[in-house]
Amino acid sequence: MxxxxxxxxxxxxxxxxxxxxxxxxxxxxxxxxxxxxxIDSTLNPDYYNVSEIGAEKKSLDYCVDILQKEYGVKEITRISTFSDPSRTIQIVGKDSDKKVHLFSINPYTGKVQASTLQKNRFFAxxxxxxxxxxxxxxxxxxxxxxxxxxxxxxxxxxxxxxxxxxxxxxxxxxxxxxxxxxxxxxxxxxxxxxxxxxxxxxxxxxxxxxxxxxxxxxxxxxxxxxNKRPSAKIENPTKADPGLIKTDFYQSIFDQSDSLFLYKGNMQIRMPADTINSILVLKENTERLIPHQSSAAYFDKYTAENIEARPYASFSNGDKLKRLIYPIHTGSxxxxxxxxxxxxxxxxxxxxxxxxxxxxxxxxxxxx
Missing domain, CATH: 1.20.120 (Four Helix Bundle (Hemerythrin (Met), subunit A))
Structure with a gap:
């Protein structure tokens, strides 16, 4: 010994x-x-909260349109919305030089409260x-x-x-x-x-x-x-056709996802980085004690039609465990x-x- x-x-x-x-x-x-x-919300409150809660929110497409016209955003990669009415909408997009920007938008006015290059954020x-x-x-x-x-x-x-x-x-x-x-x-x-x-x-x-x-x-x-787990990506069924894109594209995806999963929760719309896969939406159930319990939905990136819905209850034990690893690791x-x-x-x-x-x-x- x-x-x-x-x-x-x-x-x-x-x-x-x-x-x-x-x-x-x-x-x-x-x-x-x-x-x-x-820490970040204390140091940079404009990225997280609005000063006044309004009566009605602007559509996501209205907010995206402002970014495209006034801030030169060419590609939207992620939209994050929150069940807390005082929270801003956070949108990540790329400019013509492929630089990734984070925008914090007042959902009641559509005004951009703060923006920065994603890579320059302190916690990034x-x-x-x-x-x-x-x-x-x-x-x-x-x-x-x-x-x-x-x-x-x-x-x-x-x-x-x-x-x-x-x-x-x-x-x-x-x-x-x-x-x-x-x-x-x-x-x-x-x-x-x-x-x-x-x-x-x-x-x-x-x-x-x-x-x-x-x-x-x-x-x-x-x-x-x-080793058989469902893929986190689903191929897009339709071909590229600008005429198929709806005027209320992002808001339609948000509304459909909200109807598919009726609990209160934060939502994240993730655009595919390639030309093959569809849009993934994750809706986290904020009514649960343990975080990261998110259901998934997939949408056609040209027509905004729902392709598939996967409630959290249908996930395998491995997929549920995978979603628990991050909050366990961070202590949340x-x-x-x-x-x-x-x-x-x-x-x-x-x-x-x-x-x-x-x-x-x-x-x-x-x-x-």
Missing amino acids: KGFKKKIGLLHLWLGLASGIIIFIAAITGSLLVFEKE VVLEIHRQLLMGETGGIIMGTSCLIFVFMLISGLILWWPKKIKNLKQRLKIKWNASFKRVVWDLHSTTGFYSFFILLIISLTGLFFAFNWFQNGILYLADGN IFGLPTKILALLVSLLAATLPITGFLIWLRKKTKLK
């Missing part, structure tokens, strides 16, 4: 030193992203760092590998923390603040790691779900028992309490590479 722990200790040490800075970055950016909506940059270190696909591999290492670090750390004798368990559960600096650092590293172990393991494993296709496919296979699964918990453990995770490095540095100095 002693030899096993020694080998685990060496792996824990060197893998920790190799991935420490990446884990620190992931933890800090992750802690910021936990309260992204709350934070998310890019969190996922790919601003290094594209290579950064994604580095971040995903570091996340995999962190899972091992958590498990190996628990093995190293576990006392040889049960009578020593009590002292492992608390930090001895009046001890030497070396002991305090050791306690901070091991004790905080123990208390945050379970939540950090869940956050790390759900992070792997986003990082690696093989991990995602494996989890979904376990949930469904097979049960609202404010779990978000606070996710923030705290993310900040604790950021301290682990620091205290681990100090422990190694002191040992190295002592050996010299």
Whole structure:
């Protein structure tokens, strides 16, 4: 057992030193992203709320027409509407140079309250760092590998923390603040790691779900028992014909979706990035405690006719699990309490590479 722990200790040490800075970055950016909506809506209220709730909303096509005529938008990629009457409509579109812009529109007046390049948004940059270190696909591999290492670090750390004798368990559960600096650092590293172990393991494993296709496919296979899941895209049945496009195109899609799924919810209209697939609409049920429970509907991108409707209840276990991964990872699964918990453990995770490095540095100095 002693030899096993020694080998685990060496792996824990060197893998920790190799991935420490990446884990620190992931933890800090992750802690910021936990309260992204709350922070961003406070700093940039015009993107989220209107100053006065009107009697009647403008049609989505009216809002899109303003963007096309006054802001040079050539292609609409996403429209987000919200059940909260004080919320703005958010529309993402591309200009003639293919640059992606985010527009926040007052639904009662059609006025654009705020706009920016999507890539310039603060939290868009934070998310890019969190996922790919601003290094594209290579950064994604580095971040995903570091996340995999962190899972091992958590498990190996628990093995190293576990006392040889049960009578020593009590002292492992608390930090001895009046001890030497070396002991305090050791306690901070091991004790905080123990208390945050379970939540950090869940956050790390759900992070792997986003990082690696093989991990995602494996989890979904376990949930469904097979690899056969309905495609998230459906081919468009009609051919391109400008004469088919309706004048109330987007509003028609919104109204049909609202009628298909009668619960109160936020809606997102996603235009296909290719010439083959149809429009996807997701309506999230905001009456449910757990977020991201969205039904799906598909529409012809030329005629706005409904092609297929998929209520959330009809989704497979794998698809339902897939929609739970994001709120679990971000801590929004049960609202404010779990978000606070996710923030705290993310900040604790950021301290682990620091205290681990100090422990190694002191040992190295002592050996010299």
